[in-house]
Amino acid sequence: MGSALAVGPQPTVFPSYREHAVALLRGVAPDELVAQWAGRTFCGWDPRRLRFFPYTLVLAAQTLHGVGYSLGQRLQGREDFVVVYVGDGATSEGDMSEAMNLAAVESASVLFVCQNNGWAISKPADEQMRTSVAERAQGFGIEAVQVSGQDPEAVFSACARAAAHVRGVRAPYLVEIEVGRIHGHSTSDAQEVYRSRDDIARTRAADPVTAYADRLAGLGLVDTAWLDAVGAEVRELRERLMKEYA
Ligand SMILES: Cc1ncc(C[n+]2csc(CCOP(=O)(O)OP(=O)(O)O)c2C)c(N)n1
Ligand SMILES: [Mg+2]
Incomplete structure (x- = not known):
């Protein structure tokens, strides 16, 4: 959410498969999102x-x-700012290295946003890489920063600075956001098999959505009645979608 709000409505987004919040912000309807997951x-x-x-x-x-889209847009004299979302596990693919190198060499206007949730299904991030994703990007000649996804305002600030760099210098940038993974990889993944109860409980207790809502309420910036109304609306939406797309 912080990254999408920071870059605004202009750049073209190439998502992975977890960018539901970005999709909704861009105007994708909840029904359109779920219809896709239902295979319709x-x-x-x-x-x-x-x-x-x-x-x-x-x-x-x-x-x-x-990266290719951004370069193609630039060649045609069009808006070439692109945001690419990617998971930590996906960065182990050769495509990511090729994309970072091409973006660096061609000075493409691409902001890479890596959601590092510490896992590629059951493979922990520290068994996938010896450096952070940000350090790897720097090795390709791309400016990069690591930020905690626990704080949406920190993510917003980091991505706003990154977007200003992409727009100003017309060069790529990578923001690595460290986030927790509360649920299993998918609804068919029993994470209890490979992850400790403590780790799951700690991650759940630190849920940034709840923590941020509590913080805003504590500061008196939103009232709890409004937050409850949003919660109720979301539950209703979820129930309707689950019924309609079962
Ligand atoms: C090329 C390719 N190899 C393997 C898979 C199977 N697969 C799907 S998701 C996934 C883990 C991806 O982890 P990550 O990029 O960290 O994303 P996360 O689901 O954790 O957000 C794997 C191995 C795939 N979809 N595509
Ligand atoms: Mg992951």
Whole structure:
């Protein structure tokens, strides 16, 4: 949410498959999102109109699509700022290295946003890489920063600075956001098999959505009645969607 708000509505987004908040902000309807997951449509929304491309399940393929799209736009004298979302596990794919190198060499206007949730299904991040994703980007000649996803305002600030760099210098940037993974990889993944109860409990207790709502309420910036109303609306929406797309 922080990253999407920071870059604004202009850049074209190449998502992975976890960017539901970004999709909704861009104007994808909840029904269109769920229709895609239910296999009723190939995409569900108009990628050109919303400047939000289809979800990519082939890990890291979107990184090359995004860099190529940005370069193509630039050659045609059009808006070339692209945001590419990618998971930590996907960065282990060769596509990600090719995309970072091409973006650096061609000085592409691409902001890579890595959601590092510490896991590629059951493979922990520290068994996937010896450096952070940010350090790896720097090795390719890309400016990069690591930020805690616990604080949406820190993510917003980091991504706003990154977006200013991409726009000002016309060069790539990578923001690595460290987030917790509360649930299993998917609804068919029993994470209790490979993850300690303590780790899951700690991550759940630190849920940034709840923590941020509590913080805003504590500061008197939102009232709890409003937050409760949002919660009720979300529950209603979820129930309707689950019924309609079962
Ligand atoms: C090229 C490719 N290899 C393997 C898979 C199977 N697969 C789907 S998700 C996933 C883990 C991805 O982890 P990460 O990029 O960290 O994203 P996360 O789901 O943790 O957000 C794997 C291995 C795939 N979809 N595509
Ligand atoms: Mg991951």
